[in-house]
Amino acid sequence: xDTITVELYNxxxxxxxRQAGRDMAKKLDFKLAxxxxxxxxxxxxxxxxxxxxxxxxxxxxxxTDANRIRIIVEVExxxxxxxxxxxxxxxxxxxxxxxxAGLPGSRSLMHDFSIESRPGFTKVTIAIxxxxxxx
Amino acid sequence: xxxxxxxxxxxxxxxxxxxLTDEDALExxxxxxxxxxxxxxxxxxxxVTALETVDSFMARVINDTAKMAKLLGTEVILxxxxxxxxxxxxxxxxxxxxxxxxxxxxxxxxxxxxxIDAGNSIxx
Numbered sequence: 001x002d003t004i005t006v007e008l009y010n011x012x013x014x015x016x017x018r019q020a021g022r023d024m025a026k027k028l029d030f031k032l033a034x035x036x037x038x039x040x041x042x043x044x045x046x047x048x049x050x051x052x053x054x055x056x057x058x059x060x061x062x063x064t065d066a067n068r069i070r071i072i073v074e075v076e077x078x079x080x081x082x083x084x085x086x087x088x089x090x091x092x093x094x095x096x097x098x099x100x101a102g103l104p105g106s107r108s109l110m111h112d113f114s115i116e117s118r119p120g121f122t123k124v125t126i127a128i129x130x131x132x133x134x135x
Numbered sequence: 136x137x138x139x140x141x142x143x144x145x146x147x148x149x150x151x152x153x154x155l156t157d158e159d160a161l162e163x164x165x166x167x168x169x170x171x172x173x174x175x176x177x178x179x180x181x182x183v184t185a186l187e188t189v190d191s192f193m194a195r196v197i198n199d200t201a202k203m204a205k206l207l208g209t210e211v212i213l214x215x216x217x218x219x220x221x222x223x224x225x226x227x228x229x230x231x232x233x234x235x236x237x238x239x240x241x242x243x244x245x246x247x248x249x250x251i252d253a254g255n256s257i258x259x
Contacts, residue, residue: 011156018188019154036188036219037226043190047157102191105227 003061008049008077017058018042021073024060028069030130038071038128041106045075045124048102053079053122070111070129082117089115138163140170140179146247147174148240150182151197160196167200171209177254178247179204182240184215194224201234210250211235214243 004024006017022039030038042058049056056077063070082088089104103124107113112127136159140149147170151163171179181200186193201211213236235250237243 011158015154015156022188033219033222036217036223039188040190040223040227043188043192047190047192105191108226108228109223 003059006046006058006060008046008056008058008075011050013058014043014046014050017046017060017075020058021060021071024062024071025128028062028071028130030069030071030128034128034130037109038073041109041126041128042073042075044102044106045073045126048124049075049077049079053077064132067131068129069132070127072125072127074123074125076121076123078120079122081119081122082115085115085117136162138166140166142170142174142176145177145251146244147171147176147179148182148244149179150184151186153185153187155193157192160193164196164200164203168203168207171204171207176209177251178210178212180212180214180237180240180243180247182214182243183220184217184239186220187217189220189224191227198233210247210254212237212243212247212250214238214240 004020006013006020008014008017018039021042022035025035025038046058056075056079059074061072063072089107106126110126110128112125114125116123138149138152140147149167155163167179167181183197189197197213201213204211211234213234215238216236235246237246
């Protein structure tokens with residue numbers, strides 16, 4: 001289960017992607033709250049792909065070091081790109097008649113969040129970690 | 136997709152299944168409104184115990200469904216929000232769920248009863 005790739009083509013792939021994230025978090029002993037945070041953030045980001053780009057890719061992997069286990073999710077597409085990232089990160093701003101809670105919402109759920117976007121390529125990377133218990 | 140919406144006296148009971156696609160969620164919304172309209176019910180309890188993930192889209196659908204039902208003159212109670220879902224919704228910012236809620240179906244139905252009775256006793 002080192003790396004899981006979910007191809008995003010339709011609405012049910014949103015569910016498959018978030019379930020894959022939840023499963024990995026569960027296997028790596030993340031708390032239920034973190035499993036839910038991760039699944040929700042993946043749901044938001046993969047929906048954006050289906051909605052704005054039509055198709056894309058969601059890659060879920062994890063890394064470990066002495067102190068932390070980190071789950072990293074990359075959601076990318078070859079869609080039109082986000083014209084104004086700063087605006088898209090503002091709560092309540094939406095070009096797609098949503099709540100405008102998707103991007104800022106998923107940022108607040110995750111430890112790390114970054115966006116790279118230009119016409120023809122958008123990649124959002126999120127990560128959540130937990131401390132490895134040594135006691 | 137077939138979601139049962141049960142009639143119990145003048146109220147309706149329904150439960151949202153887990154992992155609805157966006158399309159299914161909108162179909163659910165439509166089914167609820169049609170059923171309210173057809174049965175002229177005074178209240179509906181929507182159980183969401185099965186929902187393990189509620190993102191902003193799903194939250195909006197739930198919100199909108201409740202608002203629409205209110206417009207039809209029906210009281211709405213959302214029952215059994217998963218604690219992790221509650222936590223996630225609050226962390227995502229703002230109140231995505233602007234609906235009356237209850238811990239479980241039993242309390243939801245009791246609350247619904249109160250709301251309906253209170254509504255009935257308002258003098259004309």
